[in-house]
Amino acid sequence: MSGSNDLYLRALRGEKVERTPIWVMRQAGRYLPEYRATRARAGDFLTLCKTPEMACEVTLQPIDRFGLDAAILFSDILTIPDAMGLGLVLEEGVGPVFERPLRSAADIAKLGRPDAEQDLGYVMDAVRVIRGELNGRVPLIGFTGSPWTLASYMVEGRGSKEFRLIKGLMFEDPKAMHQLLQIVTDSVIDYLTAQVLAGAQSLMVFDTWGGMLSTENYQRFSLAYMQQIVSALKNDQRTAATPIVLFTKGGGQWLELMAATGCDGLGLDWTVDLATAKDRVGEQVVLQGNLDPTVMNTGAAQVRDEADKVLQAYGQHKTGDKGHIFNLGHGIQPHAKPDNMQALVQQVQQHSAAFHGETSD
Numbered sequence: 001m002s003g004s005n006d007l008y009l010r011a012l013r014g015e016k017v018e019r020t021p022i023w024v025m026r027q028a029g030r031y032l033p034e035y036r037a038t039r040a041r042a043g044d045f046l047t048l049c050k051t052p053e054m055a056c057e058v059t060l061q062p063i064d065r066f067g068l069d070a071a072i073l074f075s076d077i078l079t080i081p082d083a084m085g086l087g088l089v090l091e092e093g094v095g096p097v098f099e100r101p102l103r104s105a106a107d108i109a110k111l112g113r114p115d116a117e118q119d120l121g122y123v124m125d126a127v128r129v130i131r132g133e134l135n136g137r138v139p140l141i142g143f144t145g146s147p148w149t150l151a152s153y154m155v156e157g158r159g160s161k162e163f164r165l166i167k168g169l170m171f172e173d174p175k176a177m178h179q180l181l182q183i184v185t186d187s188v189i190d191y192l193t194a195q196v197l198a199g200a201q202s203l204m205v206f207d208t209w210g211g212m213l214s215t216e217n218y219q220r221f222s223l224a225y226m227q228q229i230v231s232a233l234k235n236d237q238r239t240a241a242t243p244i245v246l247f248t249k250g251g252g253q254w255l256e257l258m259a260a261t262g263c264d265g266l267g268l269d270w271t272v273d274l275a276t277a278k279d280r281v282g283e284q285v286v287l288q289g290n291l292d293p294t295v296m297n298t299g300a301a302q303v304r305d306e307a308d309k310v311l312q313a314y315g316q317h318k319t320g321d322k323g324h325i326f327n328l329g330h331g332i333q334p335h336a337k338p339d340n341m342q343a344l345v346q347q348v349q350q351h352s353a354a355f356h357g358e359t360s361d
């Protein structure tokens, strides 16, 4: 594939487009043999993230192989806590672990705000190298974790199922919790701004764990800080034109609240009915999603059928609708078959034009 494809950016701006663009969360990852080969060459995951040429190589692998409509920076959400001194390591079979998790209000009080260009310069270097290599082929997405999601890892020290420590902090010492969320938010704003200045053309905020909260606490401890991020970026002329997408996994009941932040798009997980989501907020924001990622572990026929159902659920793009970007409802899993990704991309790229015809109504 050659030339320049800006379909994804046009769709994210709510413009009328000729077909539905597609990219896939975790599109560079362990399901791809070429990713595993580069990771083996790097030695470990963090070296891969911290070596811009290698991060660039794996970012481009799924673009070269499948012809997706956007590239996402290869990095991780945990780079910010790492830069704050928590000591990130990726333990084989466990996942990311912090050597020095936050265990007290005193630990939180000691945190400093990283300098995005200095302390996270390897991320900005990766963005610059990737933009150069892409050479306009497809747009590049930058990203961050949400403050609540980052704070969860910083306090728990690793992935969690019960969120005992972070919720303990939230209920027992809300002042320290807010202090932590504020310094993470300020750091995220600096980080996203630096990514845009380095060349990121859209931004995605992964609120992977916001859905673990009650509605009231979601608003106070997750959404309020994502609101600060959206407002800060929209009020800064350097970042105002860069579209921003919020994704709260498990956040289907809060779409109106999320859309009201002034973000450009919402990521939807697979539990959300796309047709209903379109009725609720489809004239305010672009909707991104939401095929169940486990379908990618089955057969190509199933992938094609389920992809059609997602396209049909959004249905015709009518005047006033902001539009749809195809994605999975969460990251593609290590057991996914690469051939299924090819089938998915082809199905969406070939079948979606029918939903973009002229209709007045």
Ligand code: 1CP
Pocket (backbone or CB within 6 Å): 024, 025, 026, 027, 028, 029, 030, 039, 045, 072, 073, 074, 075, 076, 077, 078, 090, 095, 096, 143, 145, 158, 159, 160, 206, 208, 331
């Ligand atoms: O090679 C390996 O073994 C590492 C696996 C891996 C990969 C491929 C990790 C560790 N991170 C990544 C890359 C990554 N992480 C990307 C790259 C770009 C792409 O999408 O292709 C992105 C956007 C992320 C974001 C990320 N990291 C999130 C938010 C999105 C989501 O999936 O909900 C989260 C929660 C993380 C933390 C993380 N990093 C890695 C793992 C295994 C985890 C999950 C840990 C857990 O909670 O159990």
